[in-house]
Amino acid sequence: MFNLKINNIDVTVEEGSTILNAAEKIGIKIPTLCHMSLDCFDVENRTGSCRICVVEVANRPNLAPACCTPVVEGMEVKTNSIRAINARRTMLDLLLSDHPKECLTCAKNGNCSLQDLAAEMDLHHVMYEGAMSKYEIDLASEAIVRDLNKCIMCRRCETACNTMQTVGILTGANRGFEAVVSPASGKSLTETKCVFCGQCVSACPVGALSEMNYKYDVWRAINDESKTVVVQTAPAVRVAIGEELGLEAGEIATGKMVTALRMLGFDKVFDTDFAADLTIMEETHELIERVKANENLPILTSCCPGWVKFFEHQFPELIYMPSTAKSPQQMFGAITKSYYAEKIGKKPEDIVVVSVMPCLAKKYEASRPEFAPNGVRDVDIAISTRELGDMIKEAGIQFSKLDDSEYDNPLGESTGAAVIFGASGGVLEAALRTAADWLTNEDLKDIDFEAVRGLEGSKEATVNVAGLDLKVAVVSGLGNARKLLERIKNGESEYHAIEIMACPGGCLNGGGQPYIHEDTSILEKRKEAIYREDSGKEIRKSHENPYIKQLYSEFLTEPGSPLAHKLLHTKYEARENV
Amino acid sequence: MSSCTCSKDGGCSGIEEINLIKLFPEKTSELDRYIETLNITSDIEQNRGYLIQVLHRAQGIFSYLPEDVQLHVANKLSLHLSEVYGVISFYSYFTDKPVGKYKINVCTGTACFVKGAGRILDELKRYLSIEEGETTADGKFSLGGLRCVGACSLAPVVMVNDKVYGNVTTDMVPQIINDCSE
Numbered sequence: 001m002f003n004l005k006i007n008n009i010d011v012t013v014e015e016g017s018t019i020l021n022a023a024e025k026i027g028i029k030i031p032t033l034c035h036m037s038l039d040c041f042d043v044e045n046r047t048g049s050c051r052i053c054v055v056e057v058a059n060r061p062n063l064a065p066a067c068c069t070p071v072v073e074g075m076e077v078k079t080n081s082i083r084a085i086n087a088r089r090t091m092l093d094l095l096l097s098d099h100p101k102e103c104l105t106c107a108k109n110g111n112c113s114l115q116d117l118a119a120e121m122d123l124h125h126v127m128y129e130g131a132m133s134k135y136e137i138d139l140a141s142e143a144i145v146r147d148l149n150k151c152i153m154c155r156r157c158e159t160a161c162n163t164m165q166t167v168g169i170l171t172g173a174n175r176g177f178e179a180v181v182s183p184a185s186g187k188s189l190t191e192t193k194c195v196f197c198g199q200c201v202s203a204c205p206v207g208a209l210s211e212m213n214y215k216y217d218v219w220r221a222i223n224d225e226s227k228t229v230v231v232q233t234a235p236a237v238r239v240a241i242g243e244e245l246g247l248e249a250g251e252i253a254t255g256k257m258v259t260a261l262r263m264l265g266f267d268k269v270f271d272t273d274f275a276a277d278l279t280i281m282e283e284t285h286e287l288i289e290r291v292k293a294n295e296n297l298p299i300l301t302s303c304c305p306g307w308v309k310f311f312e313h314q315f316p317e318l319i320y321m322p323s324t325a326k327s328p329q330q331m332f333g334a335i336t337k338s339y340y341a342e343k344i345g346k347k348p349e350d351i352v353v354v355s356v357m358p359c360l361a362k363k364y365e366a367s368r369p370e371f372a373p374n375g376v377r378d379v380d381i382a383i384s385t386r387e388l389g390d391m392i393k394e395a396g397i398q399f400s401k402l403d404d405s406e407y408d409n410p411l412g413e414s415t416g417a418a419v420i421f422g423a424s425g426g427v428l429e430a431a432l433r434t435a436a437d438w439l440t441n442e443d444l445k446d447i448d449f450e451a452v453r454g455l456e457g458s459k460e461a462t463v464n465v466a467g468l469d470l471k472v473a474v475v476s477g478l479g480n481a482r483k484l485l486e487r488i489k490n491g492e493s494e495y496h497a498i499e500i501m502a503c504p505g506g507c508l509n510g511g512g513q514p515y516i517h518e519d520t521s522i523l524e525k526r527k528e529a530i531y532r533e534d535s536g537k538e539i540r541k542s543h544e545n546p547y548i549k550q551l552y553s554e555f556l557t558e559p560g561s562p563l564a565h566k567l568l569h570t571k572y573e574a575r576e577n578v
Numbered sequence: 579m580s581s582c583t584c585s586k587d588g589g590c591s592g593i594e595e596i597n598l599i600k601l602f603p604e605k606t607s608e609l610d611r612y613i614e615t616l617n618i619t620s621d622i623e624q625n626r627g628y629l630i631q632v633l634h635r636a637q638g639i640f641s642y643l644p645e646d647v648q649l650h651v652a653n654k655l656s657l658h659l660s661e662v663y664g665v666i667s668f669y670s671y672f673t674d675k676p677v678g679k680y681k682i683n684v685c686t687g688t689a690c691f692v693k694g695a696g697r698i699l700d701e702l703k704r705y706l707s708i709e710e711g712e713t714t715a716d717g718k719f720s721l722g723g724l725r726c727v728g729a730c731s732l733a734p735v736v737m738v739n740d741k742v743y744g745n746v747t748t749d750m751v752p753q754i755i756n757d758c759s760e
């Protein structure tokens with residue numbers, strides 16, 4: 001333990017703490033920009049590049065960056081000496097001198113740390129004018145926009161992509177005024193092994209990285225009389241959308257969200273959760289077959305398009321392992337444009353499927369050519385939780401005052417097993433609930449598999465089902481996935497089933513969710529909300545969803561049937577590792 | 579019909595990406611033999627420490643570092659391509675573009691700059707019809723800038739491979755180019 005004084009206040013901190021940590025302890029938030037800490041995932045960006053956090057340390061000639069200066073015994077720190085204040089303002093001034101001042105039209109307007117700092121420091125004019133960077137905006141991908149003119153070189157995206165996700169797309173390139181963060185050879189993200197998880201977008205404190213925005217396409221579809229427009233909402237959206245719209249973090253907003261979607265003008269408000277139940281039917285069927293045959297184990301989940309693209313590029317030799325089941329988003333699209341289209345007597349091309357996702361990779365997934373039979377996409381438009389929040393605001397809907405309402409049927413009914421897809425561990429738990437019943441031919445009551453819950457990056461358990469010891473693992477965050485996959489490749493794993501999600505903590509922390517600005521307690525609250533929603537559900541097992549039963553009896557016959565294979569399963573493709 | 583003069587005239591599917599690794603197996607194995615002498619393991623941190631010297635050797639062998647060479651090095655060292663590219667683009671010593679037989683570099687240090695290095699560079703660009711960082715179509719000349727070479731008393735200075743020209747004026751440009759043919 002070290003004792004120090006900050007602004008003459010005594011504080012004691014653990015060895016290894018920084019001045020920033022120590023100040024936090026006494027309730028002082030030193031301004032930061034490049035520093036990023038996601039404590040529950042053990043991720044930190046400590047490049048010390050922006051110098052916005054400088055403070056005065058007694059007996060040191062130079063100001064010290066608080067975010068990366070370790071505390072020593074007896075240190076005396078002044079956070080607001082006139083020298084520190086001036087230096088911080090100059091830093092900000094210099095950053096702004098090469099920053100397009102387009103806040104009013106910026107995608108991160110209201111979510112930008114640079115904007116916040118300018119407000120906090122009460123900057124009235126920008127002192128310096130000089131050369132401005134001029135980069136072409138990367139609009140080539142379905143999912144992510146890169147506008148490097150706004151990049152402040154904090155390198156937070158690099159930490160997200162390279163350290164946390166180990167995808168390894170982004171690098172600092174060139175030097176001096178030309179320095180920029182980009183993929184190798186200045187390529188567009190589409191030409192790389194980027195998985196579109198969007199974790200770099202969440203990490204970027206400014207508008208240099210943002211989502212590709214499809215709100216206007218949705219408005220146009222809704223206003224097109226000739227189309228039937230249906231919407232599906234992913235499990236993790238309902239526990240986060242409220243944050244955009246004036247509710248407390250962790251409030252479940254399912255009912256209000258359904259009301260708002262109807263008010264926006266969707267013809268039918270359906271639920272991706274229905275398709276999550278369907279995914280469980282197909283995936284569990286596959287799991288049991290593989291376990292019985294003791295073949296191709298472990299089976300890996302395949303609902304996360306970020307993870308799917310990751311193994312296609314970086315672990316092509318394991319391509320036979322993931323379940324062939326499509327993700328819930330794509331199952332929903334395929335069923336809507338076949339079964340449901342037939343039911344309402346419409347052609348697939350006259351139905352527009354809009355999905356609301358916590359995710360940016362879903363935008364990419366929806367555009368994969370194999371999900372557009374005869375050129376008609378199963379999912380026409382995918383928007384993020386943030387985009388839906390914006391649409392509700394634009395429509396002037398007073399979200400917090402709305403009454404609850406229910407999803408439409410038949411594609412709106414779901415079980416507790418489906419909603420937990422939104423949290424790391426949920427897909428596996430849902431599969432275990434169904435597998436246990438199917439293997440024992442019983443209606444088991446003890447269905448809470450606590451061991452696979454939680455935000456930790458990797459979890460494992462051995463579950464006894466019908467006398468069979470099933471060894472399962474759950475990993476989230478691609479860095480953790482990589483470690484496990486290396487073990488599998490080396491034949492060091494004995495698991496039967498593994499759930500993998502690209503985003504740390506699962507979809508509740510997806511790249512399309514409301515920004516948490518490093519407050520990871522929000523993720524904890526979203527997670528609790530998801531399990532609250534699950535335990536509040538009357539039906540908590542996918543195979544007991546009455547509309548799923550109806551779908552099989554009327555249409556698909558049984559899990560794994562030829563028609564189910566045609567509509568609900570897919571193939572993967574080895575891709576270049578660049 | 580296109581006016582290409584290559585043997586594939588008419589049967590060309592577009593400009594193919596250059597792949598030095600495939601094109602020059604003996605050079606590739608020379609590089610691989612060098613890499614084998616290093617202690618490359620699954621420890622990425624440690625491999626990272628070898629990156630610069632491997633790139634150095636690779637550039638010595640292939641004379642420049644296009645993407646396929648970068649990727650080859652990245653795979654050998656279990657690093658991501660982006661990281662290799664980051665290093666190459668940071669150090670002006672490395673280049674990912676082909677360089678000419680004669681590397682003409684104009685010193686852009688302060689003294690040379692003040693004494694008109696900019697004009698010399700402009701004249702070289704005009705004379706060779708290439709921009710800074712480019713190579714003439716015949717692969718003979720490439721043009722670049724150089725940080726101070728420590729010959730400030732001779733400013734402005736132009737270097738052609740290892741040869742130094744001092745007190746250069748724009749009139750001297752044709753002669754400098756001529757010297758190269760010798």
Ligand code: SF4
Pocket residue numbers: 144160161162165167168169170193194195196197198199200201
């Ligand atoms: S979306 Fe994910 S994989 Fe792509 S650059 Fe960002 S962090 Fe890396």
Ligand code: SF4
Pocket residue numbers: 150151152153154155156157158181203204205206208209
């Ligand atoms: S793109 Fe964003 S996160 Fe990445 S270095 Fe630039 S400002 Fe930082």
Ligand code: SF4
Pocket residue numbers: 196197303304305306307358359360361362501502503506507508509510511512
């Ligand atoms: S974990 Fe969820 S939010 Fe993240 S990429 Fe995968 S599906 Fe999308």
Ligand code: FES
Pocket residue numbers: 031032033034035047048049050051052053054065066067068
């Ligand atoms: S926040 Fe400390 S140097 Fe950027």
